[in-house]
Amino acid sequence: MKMVRLVVTTAALLLCFEAAALAQTTLRIGLAEDPDILDPSLSRTYVGRIVFSAFCDKLFDIDEKLNVVPQLALSYETSADGKAMTIKLRPGVKFQDGEPLDAEAAKFSIERHMNFPGSFRKSELANVDHVEVVDPLTIRLVLKTPYAPLIAQLTDRSGMMVSPKAAKQEGDKFGLHPVCAGPYKFVERVQQDRMVFEKFADYWNKDNVFIDKIVFLPIVDPTVRLANLKSGGLDLIERVLATDIKDVRSDPNLVLATAPELGYLGLTININNDKSKGALSQSAKVRQALDLSIDREALNQVVFNGEFTPGNQWVSPQHPYYQTAFPVRPRNVEKAKALLKEAGVALPVTVDMMVPKGPENEAVAQVIQSMAAEAGFDLKIRVIEFATSFKDAQAGNFQIFEINWSGRIDPDGNSYIFLHSGAPQNDGGYSNPEADKLMEDARLTADPVARKAVYEKLTRIVLNDEPIIYLYHRKLLIAHTRKLEGYTQMPDGLVRVVGLKLK
Known part of the structure; x- marks a missing residue:
């Protein structure tokens, strides 16, 4: 009888282990505010940029030393007179609706940032006269005058690529159902409550995406945010109070990530x-x-x-x-x-x-x-x-x-x-x-x-x-549980999710 019970228990344990292996991992991030609109052309909030980093890749990114590095683009070259920038796109990239990111799509995105009514990217791209398609994976930005900050602008919302198909269908409602070319795809948003994203199976860098789902939770009160992190209700929070630094550092279950802010x-x-x-x-x-x-x-x-x-x-x-x-x-x-x-x-x-x-x-x-x-x-x-x-x-x-x-x-x-x-x-x-x-x-x-x-x-x-x-x-103050591995804080304040793992 005891032997039978042991066999049953062992089988049950095996099933539990299998279920755990198949269980979805969810990263829960506490935000200090609820973002405005989830449209990179129309957004102007910092928390919006944090959310975008999970689902809207940019042409270029930055590293810890503020060097420009490739993301959706592989390289760029500026003409000798400074009045044109030629950008080579990464091959094989798809938007979250399955549409390809090619030169025509990149041209559409940049022109949308430049011309869409109410776009906050207009002044960032004001020196761009027009965009040319050179070949299926190459675009050229032709400038009115030389424009030194252009590459820096393309590491942020002006460099985010949106699906032309979705943007045309949704118009000014695109922010309610955004479609980009990032690691996670939009699932739902409940204002003042949550934003949910799921891993995009066809992401160009999918081998470095280890978490299945991301949920952003706006919690205005920093004391409540920290309490939720400590209790396990959250895995990461942004904008820890400076007065809570000592408390976070003394907690063996938490890690404080910092960087000097650029703003x-x-x-x-x-x-x-x-x-x-x-x-x-x-x-x-x-x-x-x-x-x-x-x-x-x-x-x-x-x-x-x-x-x-x-x-x-x-x-x-x-x-x-x-x-x-x-x-x-x-x-x-x-x-x-x-x-x-x-x-x-x-x-x-x-x-x-x-x-x-x-x-x-x-x-x-x-x-x-x-x-x-x-x-x-x-x-x-x-x-x-x-x-x-x-x-x-x-x-x-x-x-x-x-x-x-x-x-x-x-x-x-x-x-x-x-x-x-x-x-x-x-x-x-x-x-x-x-x-x-x-x-x-x-x-x-x-x-x-x-x-x-x-x-x-x-x-x-x-x-x-x-x-x-x-x-x-400010000093950027991000706290996360020790169960979260691979997190590095950049000076731009964004929470980058590619490469993160939850133990």
Whole structure:
């Protein structure tokens, strides 16, 4: 009898092992916000870029040292006059609907980014005149003028390829059923709840895809995100609180992955779209006074335990394009008061401050509110849901918009789209012809010395006009369970899923 029981138990164990071997692996990723639209032409959120990295490959990618490396393209060559870029595509690539990624499809994707109504990629590809098909796997981007940042743009959303068949069928609803050429295919999205993706069997690099399903879960509260990671409800979370670093590092079941972020957090000032014509929009002296009222290092210590880097430009002090001639100025409340007096404004200066929901965002706003009050400002903090904040920003419904930019590998990607007249993310409507010309000139040369000299002139103008008050540069803080193997954090903040394994 005992022998029979042993045989049965052994068979049951074998069945369990077989079931475990066949069971699907699911990677659950906790996001700090719910992305906007899952259309690479129309998206403008950082969390959107994280989700895209799971299903929308780009022509090129970057490595840990910010070198450009092949992805959907194998190579590129720039003409001697800098006015054309020829790109060789990877053979055998398919979109998730089975359609081939060939030169015609690549041409369609780039032209869609350039021309689709509401596309946020237009300014990134503004110097592209047209796209030519050279042969079935080669395209040529013909430029209006030389354009130094072009290859950097093609490592992000401007380089993402979408299925022409799906894009034509869905039109402006493509973001509801996106089809790209990445490792995972879209399954479903429930707003404010989850986004589900399944492994794409015909992915060009399928031998390096080891996880069957990815589920993105927007969880705004970072404490809840971390609790879910600790309990096993999540496998990876982005944007760990700086104050939780010690807690994560002391947990034997967790790993903290970090990298310096390429972007910044800044206060976008509504200069030309402010319907109330408040003092902040009408006077550079008032904006300069607000800047001088802020102690960036104290802000860093109070909110982030000193983990971030105080800054005053669109690139960090460690960046090769940072302008050392314009260092971060110390707080000077008396100078701020004097500037407000010179501007002749009534005190206190009341300002609407729009802040995306989240404990760190709100803590930053509260510290700035307290500091600015000593100089004569009354900042009215208005906390708003993240995606809604972008709609209000585009509509001009703010005076200050506290917003983070995740950053790009080329300094143009941190400046042009926010500061150039008419640029798609210039929410405050800033316009300075001299600044516009300098941004355009910086795009014309690839020589770092010449470009840095142009950016020095631009920095002088922007720090005087203050359309954006730059505050600090974050450290990317990603935590994951030790069961997840192969994870490396890149400075662009994306969560790359190819090569990951779940034990």
